[in-house]
Amino acid sequence: MTSRPRDLQTAAPAGYRKPDRGTQPDYFYPPYASTVKRSPTQPLVRLPTTLSEVTGPLFGFEIIKGNDFDLTKQGNGDPIGERIVVSGRVLDANARPVANTLVEVWQANAAGRYPHDRDQHNAPLDPNFPGCGRTLTDDQGRFRFVTIRPGEYPWRNHYNAWRPAHIHFSLFGPAFATRLVTQMYFPGDPLLDYDPMYLSIADERARQRLISTFDWETTIPETALGYKFDIILRGRDETPMDNYLPG
């Protein structure tokens, strides 16, 4: 067995390939009004990541309680709405499972309302539905949430603008600097064709990766429909992320 040349032994690990053009949300997409002000007007400056930024600080596993995965059990009673099961896997570019990673979700209630001061639209709050959950992936990269199907809600981006039903996902990774955020949609939602957040991903196949699929296997008889949503961190089938930084 031959040893590797010294320069290869000491070289930094190879960087990741950039996502294909159009497979992540455009920074500047005028139909999505807030991108006009927040998109960069100057060339991006790459900041080298230091070791401490990718190794910590780390959340403590002990903050996750046993029923945090079940958003229907966070109040004193049952929340209103259609119960669903959302499950999937977190996979790397080579389809290997990403184990023990924190997956968090947040969403509107069945009426399309968030329990947040800034959400004042005319739909009822549900005292039994705070709308947040979290879990860790298992050794196969799997996660599973029980929740309520979220309602669509208006958002004033343009005339008669309504967000398609969606669940926000955050993957924490090993440190704050590695956090990824995305949204999951539902199959057959007619609002997707009108949603500039969804349409800001130019590549149709890429944006369709954000649509969950109905899953008979995880559907619970008499109780809840199952939806599958796999999240792929890198590579050709990479999941579009809200916080994509080009360059």
Ligand SMILES: [Fe+2]
């Ligand atoms: Fe939302």
